[in-house]
Amino acid sequence: MHGRWSHETITKRVYYLNRIADLIQARLEDFARAESLDQGKPLWLARTMEIPRAIDNFRFFATALMQSREIFTPHPTIPNVISYTVRNPIGVAVLISPWNLPLYLLTWKIAPCIAFGCTCVCKPSEFTSVTAGMLAQVFIDVGMYLY
Secondary structure (H helix, E strand, O other), rough: OOOOOOHHHHHHHHHEEEEEEEHHHHHHHHHHHHHHHHHOOOHHHHHHHHHHHHHHHHHHHHHHOOOOOOEOOOOEOOOOEEEEOOEEEEEEEEEEOOOHHHHHHHHHHHHHHHHHHOOEEEEEEOOOOOOHHHHHHHHHOOOOOHO
């Protein structure tokens, strides 16, 4: 990958993930109402489960990113062989989210993608796309449109 986001520091990516979570939290009621109206689920469910879980996705991957590093391990069955894991961005990911848990499942895909430096193109369900648009606005508000 050659984009700026893939070369951004872990500290900066953690900052953005947490800032996104903060803004969704600040707009929780708006997100919950939109999810309820768009998808037809009870408002209490969107307010107490789905939007908080979407927020948690960004915080979870921010924490995971802080703990990520290259890992060197001896091969379990072959002597004198070492396996290693290097976490580098792999490119562009296309993310499709369903109609039944629109924001929650979209964030479950977006958060790890951007946490580890990849670019993503998101395609929400045409039946429940309102909160995906609201999430795009959150990204703009934190400054990620610059990438």
